Amino acid sequence: MRVLVVEDNQRLARLTCDGLGAAGFAADAAGDLQAADAALAAASFDALVLDLGLPDGDGLAWLRERRQARSVPPALVLTARGALEDRVAGLDAGADDYLVKPFEVAEVAARLRALLRRPGVRSDVELVIGPISFDTNRREAKAHGERLELARREADLLELLMRRAGSVVRRQTIEDSLYSFDAAVTPNAVEATVSRLRRKLEQAGCGDMLHTVRGVGYMLEERT
């Protein structure tokens, strides 16, 4: 997976690239927006790590412009501002995710993997989270190499949780994506599907990866 790191602080750029390299990405650095444009024109990247305060312009404005032309891969924005309002502004401008400085490379790598797991971003047929893998074409799941026998909804749920691994998936989101709008969903239908999936994961030895955030939703832990 090829990533372009747009960051004007050379040391930070180099360290980020090195760290991403160690995490299995092929990372290139661009020191300003001009260099970023040149790199994007010269090669195809799967994702972008974008710092906001660049010497030749505002990263967000640049991103908004390029987004309208649909010529930019998914972007993870690094911001030094953080705190209260900037998150919202960043996501509005077309950033797919953001991370507040100072960050750890492991966190950048995890966020990038999450971005790349989003449906439609990359045509990878297999999702892999730790010992669990999921073939999105054949809709087959394996844990520690053993095949999991999943019903259709359980497979859909596992795919959803895997695509969002490392973050909480709300009950409502699960309901919306597992059931069609007109289907009558009983209040505990989601809970029932989750607990069936959990039992099967437990049997395969990875039940501890599925966490319940009571009153909110569920999360599949991403182990690195």
Added chain:
Amino acid sequence: MKHEQPSLEHRLIARLALVGAIGAFALLLFIAIEYGLTFSVLLDPDQLPVVTHELTEHVAIPILVLIVPMTLAGRWVIRSSLRPLEVQARNIDEATENERGFRVAVESLPREVVPFADAVNALLNRIDTASREQEAFAADVAHELRTPLSVLALEIERLDHPAAARLKEDVARMRRLIEQLMILAQLDIDMPQTADERVVLADVAEDVASLMAPLAIRQNRKIAVEAEGEASVTGRREAIAAAVRNLVDNALRVTPEGGTVTIIVGPGARIAVRDEGPGLLPEKLDQLRHRHRRADHASSSGAGLGLAIVSRIAASHHASFTTLPTQRSLLLDFA
């Protein structure tokens, strides 16, 4: 504070008494000269009624007729002209500690006091400017620190040394502190009572829970939400979320491994965060509200600032921020 100077009223009465005494003496003198009164006349018992009558008519009555109404009028003038000052003093007292742009209303004051009020306003101006500059400076410093801190964190990650883990913790602590500083600075800069969003508390609770659950799970702790009702409050969503985030952060800090932090919404416009720590006594909370002081049980990672932030946000939303030690909860009550 004991005030040394006598009040205006006292002074007025004292001066009027003096003026009255001088006036009485002058009148006596005039009468004595005009009527040729001498001590021998005064001592003559037959003349006494005549003298007494003269003195009452020409000295006592005029003095009383002038001095008494003057005293009353003087007191009235003093009281009515000082009343606006009292009102302004009360307003100054009531201006909250974060309120920007508060000024003494000069138009309501008697002209004599206006220079003083103007001077007070100029001072308030200077204080506002100074604190705005200080906050902007704090925000700038925090901002500027982020990039070098990122570099530092990444360099440490590459270190293969037993001290690396400890250094990483230090960097994490600095990072938290910077985050809190920036939130505080931002609150101070743009917190004013302009926020008028309808914020559904249960939504905020779910947002915060899903944002913080991954971290909690990594630390082998759980987060749960118990929401009752659809209570909403008027305020700034991001700020309320920051307050709840800091409460959860604090709760995670005192909850042992395997424990659960629960965000409880309702009944009504209340959000409580329950931990599995020892419970926080009201006196301790009071200490923690004030920045830079830290409770004994809090780790050294800047939790003190966190609760100071909560306190600040609560105040700006007219919410009460209290501790329920027996329920191991901290409560934000917006009612």
